[in-house]
Amino acid sequence: MGKTWIRRRIGWLFLTGFAGLATGYLLWGPTAAQVDAHQTEEGYSLKFRTSQTDMQVYEEGEWRPYFVKGINLGASLPGRYPGELPIAKEDYLRWFGMMHELGTRAVRIYTIHQPVFYEALVEFNRKHANDPLYLIQGIWSPEEALIEKKDAFLPEIRTEFRNEIEYAVGAVYGDITIPERSGKASGTYSANAGPYLLAWHIGTEWDPEMVKITNEKRAEEPRYQGDHFQASAEASAFESWLAEMLDLAAEQEAMRGWQHPVTFTNWVTTDPLEHPGEPMLHEDMVSVDPTHIEPIRWEAGYFAAYHVYPYYPDLFRYDVSLQNVRNQKGEVDTYKAYLRKLREHHSEMPVMVTEFGVPSSVGAAHRGLLGRDQGGHDEREQGQINADLLREIYEEGYAGAILFTWQDEWFKRTWNTMRFELPEENRAYWKNELTNESFFGLLAMDAGLENILSIDGDVEDWDKLKDNVKKHMNGTMPGIRGMWMTHDEAYVYFLLRLEQPLRPEREHVVIGIDTIPGGNREAQELPGLRLDEGLEAMIRLGDSDESEVKIASNYDFHKRLYGKRYGMLPYPDEEQRDNSGLFLPWKLAVSLEMSPPDTKTTHPLEEMTVGQLRRGTTVPGKQGYSSQANWETRGEWLELRVPWMLLGFTDPSTSRVMRYPSGEGSLTSTESEGIRVLAMLQEKAEGSIKGVRAGQIIRLTELDRYSWPVWSLPRFSERKKESFSLYQKALDSIPTYR
Known part of the structure; x- marks a missing residue:
């Protein structure tokens, strides 16, 4: 045993106390021998360990090349935030x-979790000693401070990150008490999960401007030379700073008598490759190599780790060198071309893709080739795309693939919907189907009624709802015999009883929605009909290509933001008038207008329609099944569910909807009754509404309102998505084993 290791070990024993060591190693944690570990000469x-381009595992007395099949795990539940x-x-x-059932054998976490995480991992692995679930421990860097101050070498940033590294190593080895910290894990860690560790994964996706400015400010800093990691002569200042942090993680672990592979988080934006086809200068500004x-x-050993998605940055669509x-x-x-180039650059070290995947959401935020968009997929499509990406990562010689992510997380925000989620602090209380970031999981976090009300046109499940959960509404016209409504944290549900089965080739069901004063009192969708109060949204159900939710033109969030405020879309005066009579398709931006000097060339704003309503069933195994089915009929019954935001809601947990324009530039919300x-x-043929005479006035103000109490503790249930079995x-x- 090396003298250096002995000195460090003795020093650590005096610092932590032998009682803590005994608790961590004898009561909770397995010994090295119990997990079949290799013993070095020191x-x-x-x-x-790493070996050339492979990750290797020590089993039955020998080292075997090992492909890491992993999954990322977040720290939140519906109604709660990670902190x-x-x-x-x-x-x-x-x-x-x-x-374990899925087939993953590694779970990656981004930061320190509460002590119960490590206790559960040790307990689980004791019961699966011959086939454990390994841990990739992430260590969160001071992301906000780095972005704000743009200098990684500042003493307060350095100290905060170093402290976090020491806390993380102590948490994994179960020999530390972390003081209470706002929004971060704390407590006494006594479960030794160290023998089940696979690797350390430090840091977050680096802001390119921060990296660039750090390199400029600290160009004269000496290159770091540590006991276990050092910066090469070619290293930038920021890379040298990373070498120091990797060395500290290694030093802290060496004090516990273990070594594990080490890496830092990286992504396409700060990769070491050149991207001549990337339009955004910001996305190819600087490298972290x-x-x-x-x-x-x-x-x-040491390996490279990248987050690689097939839709971001835009080089995956525009870079000819990848085609x-x-x-x-x-x-x-x-995507395959990029993986190949990235692998070639790291010719003498292993590389893992530690984030990849697509979400099963209605909304999308970026376009990708081969239909690999950031959203707009049902669960079957999500599973198929994730499976294809996994196979390509393996085929291109990577050492592992860590899917993003395990569970859906309602609190997540996305650039093209977050301005519509008001107040933003309530985002975790409801499930916004238009926010793609919330739906990357293989484990669905379904809203309260999703496992009760199946969309299939069958009224049996509605009959089981209590009268205080569903409400009979009186807003029906000839052709409709009755209507009922209910809701959960994701959808507004409708049940209509028609006078006869719907004939989509001959007729539509039209449903007008009023949530606040204003809107369209007349429209081409309402021929011959006048209302005494306006509608914010219009639902039309019929053929598959015409079933959708539309939004009143002067209420359209998308056009108000990107047309009136930013001038990226035409927004004619006639569309901005109250009672314009126009209902527009519900759209989201998927790429903003880009022009020099921020980009190499000019690109117009791109948008996609998200208001389509898919006919089918949510009952797995039945014909027409889709996790995104919205409506179906059976005989005279029609069942429908509509995501809250498509009806104008910015926060249904407090009954808030988007306010009409009132002169101010920003989008604001107001409470709906x-x-x-x-x-x-x-x-269809005549365009007329059954039983309506020309000029007939309907007093919308005399109809019932469907209302609900405020909630702050959402109901939810877990469910394996269809993508689970496909993946x-x-x-x-x-x-x-390779």
Whole structure:
């Protein structure tokens, strides 16, 4: 055993106290021998190491090349934010079992979790000693301070990150008490999960402007030379700073007698490649190159880790240099081409993709080639795309693939919907189907009624609802015999009883929605009809290509923001008038207008329609099944669910809707007294509404309102998505040992 290690070990024992060591190692944690670890000449235990371009695992007395099949795990639940650390030990234990069933053998967390996480991991792995679930421990960098101050070398940033590294290593090895900190994990850590560690993964996605300015400000800083990691002669100042942080993580772990592979977070925006086809200068501003950092006296090794999605940045669509590779289907595949180039750059070290995937959301935020958009997928499409991406990562010689992510997280925000979610602090209380970031999980977090009300046209599940949950509404016209409504944290539900089964080739069902004063009192969708109060939204159901929600033109969030405020879209005066009579398709921006000097060339704003309502069923196995089905009929019954935001709601938990323009530039919300609904049957040929005479006035103000109490504790339930089984099959098809 090396003298250096002995000195550090003795010093650590005096610092922590032998009682804490005994608790961590004897009561909670397994010994090195119990997990079949390799012993180095210096006395360190190794379970994983890097070798050339492979990750290796030590099993049955030998090192074997190992492909890491992992999944990322967030720290939130519906109605709660990550800083609240709401996940209980029984949640972790249940999830670990499901991850194991999925076929993953590594879970990556981004930051320190509460002590119960490590306790649950040790407990689970004791029961699966021959096939454990390994941990990739992330260490969160001072992201906000780095972005704000743009100098990684500032003493307060350096100190904060160093403290976090020391806390993280102590948490994993179960020998630390972390003081209470706002929004961060704390408490006494006594479960030794160190023998189940696979790797350390420090930092977050680096802001390119911060990296660039740090490099300029600190160009004269000496290149870091540590005991276990050093910056090479080619390293930038920021890369040298990273070498110091990696070295500290290694130093802290060495004091515990272990070594594990180490990496730092990186992404396409700060990769070391050149991207001549990337339109945004910001996305190819600066590089952070893992090859400029070298491990020394660290037998566990070092690898590169990247977050790589097929839709961001825009180089995946525009860079001609990536359009020279075809996938197994014969398609031009820029994602596969990028993986190949990135792998080639790191020719002497392993590389993992530690984030990838697509969400199962109605909304989308970016376009990708081959239909790999950031959203707009049902669960089957999500599973198929994730499976394809996994296979390509494996085919291109990567050391592992860590899918993003395990569970859906309602609190997440996205650039193209966050301005419409007001107040933003209530975002976690409801499930916005238009916010794609909330739907990357393989484990759905369904709203309260999603596991009760199946969209299939069958009224049996409605019959089980209590009268205080559903309400009979009186806003029906000839052709409609009755209407009922209910809601949960994701949808407003409608049940209509028609006079006869719907004939989509001959007629539409039209449903007008009123939430606040204003809107369209007349419209081409309402021929011959005048209302005494306006409508904010119009729902039309019929053929598949015409079933959608439209929004009153002067109420249109999208046009008000990108047309009136930013001038990226035409927004004629006639569309901005109250009672314009126009209902417009519900759209989201998927790429903003880009022009020099921020970009190399000019690109117009891109948008996509998100108000389409899919006919089908949410009952798995039935014909027409889709996780995104909105409506279906059975005989005279029609069942429909509509996402809250499509009806104008910015926060249904407090009944807030978007306010009409009132002179101020920003979008603001106001409280709604509830939803008034008018349901009609419209003949396609004549365009007339059944039973309505020309000029007839309907007193909308005399109709019932559907209202509900405020909520702050949302109801939710877990469910394996259809993508779970599809991804499970993909994992099973890929060898664990290369």
